[in-house]
Amino acid sequence: MRVVELNDVSFAYEGGPPVLSGVDMSIDRGEFVAIAGPNGGGKTTLVRLIVGLERPGAGEVLLGGSPDQPRRLPIGYLPQRADARLDAPITVTELVLAGRVPVRGVLAPLRAADRRAAAEAIERVGLTELRDRPITRLSGGQRQRAFIAKALAGEPELLVLDEPTAGVDADAQEALAALLDGLRRDLGVTVLYVSHEFGAIEPYVERLLLIRGGIVFDGKPSELPSSWHDPSHVHG
Amino acid sequence: MCMADVLGLPLASILDAEFMRLAFASGAVVGVLAPAIGFFLVQRQMSLIGDGIGHIAFAGVALGYLIGVSPVLTALIASVAGAVGIEQLRSRRRAVGDQALALFFYTGIAAGVVLISAANALNATLFTFLFGSILTVTRGDVILVGALGIAGLALIAVLYQGLVAVAVDEESARVSGIPVSRLNVTLAGLAGVAVALSMRIVGILLIAALMVLPVMTASRIARSLASALVSSMAIGLVSVLAGLVISYYFDLAPGGAIVLFAAILFCLASLVEMLGLRRDGG
Numbered sequence: 001m002r003v004v005e006l007n008d009v010s011f012a013y014e015g016g017p018p019v020l021s022g023v024d025m026s027i028d029r030g031e032f033v034a035i036a037g038p039n040g041g042g043k044t045t046l047v048r049l050i051v052g053l054e055r056p057g058a059g060e061v062l063l064g065g066s067p068d069q070p071r072r073l074p075i076g077y078l079p080q081r082a083d084a085r086l087d088a089p090i091t092v093t094e095l096v097l098a099g100r101v102p103v104r105g106v107l108a109p110l111r112a113a114d115r116r117a118a119a120e121a122i123e124r125v126g127l128t129e130l131r132d133r134p135i136t137r138l139s140g141g142q143r144q145r146a147f148i149a150k151a152l153a154g155e156p157e158l159l160v161l162d163e164p165t166a167g168v169d170a171d172a173q174e175a176l177a178a179l180l181d182g183l184r185r186d187l188g189v190t191v192l193y194v195s196h197e198f199g200a201i202e203p204y205v206e207r208l209l210l211i212r213g214g215i216v217f218d219g220k221p222s223e224l225p226s227s228w229h230d231p232s233h234v235h236g
Numbered sequence: 237m238c239m240a241d242v243l244g245l246p247l248a249s250i251l252d253a254e255f256m257r258l259a260f261a262s263g264a265v266v267g268v269l270a271p272a273i274g275f276f277l278v279q280r281q282m283s284l285i286g287d288g289i290g291h292i293a294f295a296g297v298a299l300g301y302l303i304g305v306s307p308v309l310t311a312l313i314a315s316v317a318g319a320v321g322i323e324q325l326r327s328r329r330r331a332v333g334d335q336a337l338a339l340f341f342y343t344g345i346a347a348g349v350v351l352i353s354a355a356n357a358l359n360a361t362l363f364t365f366l367f368g369s370i371l372t373v374t375r376g377d378v379i380l381v382g383a384l385g386i387a388g389l390a391l392i393a394v395l396y397q398g399l400v401a402v403a404v405d406e407e408s409a410r411v412s413g414i415p416v417s418r419l420n421v422t423l424a425g426l427a428g429v430a431v432a433l434s435m436r437i438v439g440i441l442l443i444a445a446l447m448v449l450p451v452m453t454a455s456r457i458a459r460s461l462a463s464a465l466v467s468s469m470a471i472g473l474v475s476v477l478a479g480l481v482i483s484y485y486f487d488l489a490p491g492g493a494i495v496l497f498a499a500i501l502f503c504l505a506s507l508v509e510m511l512g513l514r515r516d517g518g
Contacts (some may be wrong), residue, residue, distance in 0.1 A: 051411045077411040086279045086403060088455040088464035098401040102412040106398035106419065134459065150404075154412050 001029040002065060003073065003158055003190045004050055009059035011045055019045045021214050023059070027192065029157070032184050032204055034221075035194045037211035043194050044080065046211055047162050050192070051077050064157070074102065076151025076159045081166065083143065089134035092146045096121050099153035121152040125179060141172025148179065159183065160192045165199065173200040180204065250484055259370040259437065259480055259490070261378045265385035266434040266446070267476030271454075271468035272392050273430045274447025276423055278455075279403040285322060285424075286444030288337045289431045291344035292318030294440050296432070297365050298351035307365065308377060312384075312432035318344065319428035323420050368439035368491030370483055381433045388426050399423060400461060437476065439491030446472060449498040456505040471501055 004027040012018045020042045027033050037043050048054040049061055064073035076099075096118040097110065104114055122131050125145035127138075135143050144164060151159055159180075165173050181204040183189045193201060202221060210217035210224075217224060250256050277285055296314025300307030318340050325336035352358055364372050392399070401409045402419050410416045427447070434443045450471035451464075458464035479494025486493075 053407055053411065074413070075411050077408045079405065079407055085281070086461070087452065088275070088279060088461050089458060090400075090404065090461040091459075094400065094461045095404065098397055098404055099412075101397050101401045101409075101414055106415060107394060109394075110397060132460070151408075156412075160411075 003027050003029050003031075003063070004192075005062040005065075006049070006056075007060050007062070009049060009056045009061060011042075011049060011054060011057050018213070020049075020211075023214055025209065025215060025218065027190060029190055030184060030188045031206055032181070032191045033193070033207045033209065034198060034201065034205040035192065035209045035211060036196060036198070037216075039196065041212040042214075043196070043211050044162055047160055047192070047194050051075055051160055073158060074154055074156045076148075076154055076156035078144075078147050078151060078159075078161045078164055080163045083135075083147075089136060091132050091134055092122060092127050092138070092149070093118060093131045095135055095146055096149045096153045099150035102154045117155075118149075118153050121149040122146075124152060124183075125149040126175075139172070140168045141175060144168060144172065144176065145179065148176075152183070156189060158190045158192065160194075162194045163196070164193070165195055165197070165201070170200065177201040177204050250481060255371050255373065256480070256484060258373040258375065258378050260477065262373045262381045262433075263437045263476040263480050263490075263494075264473060265381050266430070266437055267473040268469045269385045269388050270430045270434050270438075270443065270446040271450040271472035272389060272465065273423070273426045275451045275465050275468050276399045276403055277427060278448055278451040280406075283448045284334070284337060284444065285319070285427060286431060286447040288322055288341040288344070289315050289319045289428055290435070290440045290443050291341050291348070293344075293428075293431050293435055293443075294348035294365070295344045295351060297362070297435070297440070298348040298355065298357070301357040301362075302351050302355035308380065308432065308436065311365075311435060312429065314344075315432040316425050316428035319424040319431075320421055323424035327417060327420060364439075365435055366439050366441050367489040368435070368437050368442065368494070370437075370480055370490050373436050377436055381436075384429055384433055388429055391422070391426065395419065395422065396465075437480075437490055438494055439489065442491040442495045445495040445498065446475070449495065449502050450475060453498070453502040453505040456502075456509040471498070475501065 006023050006025050009020060009023040010018060011020045023046065035043050035046060045054065049056055097114065099121070100114045100118060104111070122128055125148055127142060127145055127149065130138065130142065135146050138146060164176065168176070177200045180191050180193070180201070184191050193205070198205065205221050208217065208219065208221045208224060209215055274286065277283060293311040293315045296311035297307040299314065300310035322336050322340050325339070352362060398414060398419050401414055402416050406416055430447065431443050434446060438446050451468045453471050454464045454467035458467050475498040476494050478497045480490055482488060482493040482497065483490035
């Protein structure tokens with residue numbers, strides 16, 4: 001099943017030069033796709049187009065085969081520097097329960113099934129013992145996993161992570177890589193991972209897209225020309 | 237021995253006077269409602285929106301005087317419309333940062349001054365709306381405050397999880413299919429209702445403080461979001477009731493007494509936080 005499809009998509013911010021031009025791509029269910037490229041190359045813009053936060057200037061974005069997104073395809077989205085900038089302390093469980101709202105609807109009461117789903121999502125990311133702790137008291141890696149649990153509680157078919165390893169140590173990156181691979185294998189979740197550097201995630205990536213105003217490479221990481229191995233130095 | 241005895245104040249029971257019973261009834265509702273709505277505004281760094289709505293409410297009060305309609309009713313309509321207008325400008329990025337707030341803030345106060353002048357109503361009654369009064373709450377006010385206040389609290393309870401999801405991250409909520417715009421407009425409308433209902437007791441110029449200070453206080457001592465919300469409402473209630481008692485015995489404007497009491501509670505909570513006595517989490 002095709003989860004994401006972009007047909008001849010172009011985009012420019014208001015009054016600015018084109019950020020992306022003529023992008024054609026598709027992602028199938030269960031794929032683990034990495035998007036890389038230099039800063040300013042259009043990675044984040046591409047992701048924002050895919051999740052529906054921006055509308056293409058030309059072309060079309062289809063999610064689950066429909067342009068009427070994001071309603072048709074459940075998406076879990078972790079933006080850059082995902083954090084709850086709240087004044088009050090929010091616990092891991094409260095954060096993850098908020099992730100159930102897309103499944104049960106805003107007007108429906110919280111049910112036992114929602115609490116079970118939240119507990120399962122917390123267990124999957126290994127934070128059960130910290131479930132009642134405010135997220136401000138978690139490490140960077142633990143906090144990141146809490147946000148992934150929130151996304152999982154929404155039962156997503158597509159999980160999109162934008163620069164998730166920023167400010168996270170090597171051990172946490174290893175844990176994140178294993179977690180994402182497990183989600184893909186066990187739950188069939190399609191993973192779209194955006195970064196300018198991959199580190200621990202690289203062995204799990206099936207497909208790499210290099211972006212520089214458009215797609216300049218689409219293939220297995222092993223097929224990447226040796227001169228392009230540092231994606232931040234890609235020259236279109 | 238009660239505190240009033242200790243201070244040598246009149247011993248007459250505070251509840252013997254009907255105006256105090258009405259003030260307590262109305263104050264209890266707004267003391268809980270204002271922080272409950274302010275809670276979500278503070279989490280989203282929109283603490284000053286209550287101030288902007290308050291100034292629009294002032295224009296509503298002035299309009300009421302001019303056309304001879306209940307100022308509470310016209311303030312209610314103006315507050316809700318203004319709050320929704322601020323939210324619309326903010327969400328559509330028609331005005332950058334806090335410019336939407338500034339636009340409504342100054343337009344509201346200017347319209348109020350013009351309308352008050354036209355109505356020739358620059359008198360002591362107007363000041364009761366600006367700074368609150370325990371003498372002016374009517375039975376009709378209590379019924380209106382009770383009905384709309386309970387409805388507002390019920391709506392907050394129903395929408396709680398959705399409002400939390402939007403407060404945590406508006407973009408993620410939007411991507412996941414949560415109706416973010418409708419929730420934001422609803423919250424803005426509720427803020428307008430809270431301002432209009434609270435102005436009799438706290439006053440237009442100080443209502444925003446009742447929406448914000450109890451929340452800031454609770455956030456310093458709570459261990460979870462839910463406990464912070466409940467604590468905010470409890471602190472708001474205590475602040476209003478204590479402020480009304482102080483206002484009664486010392487013949488002070490209740491708005492000032494309520495907000496100063498809430499500010500003292502905030503200082504105490506900050507002290508507790510500094511001493512490391514809070515939020516030990518799990």
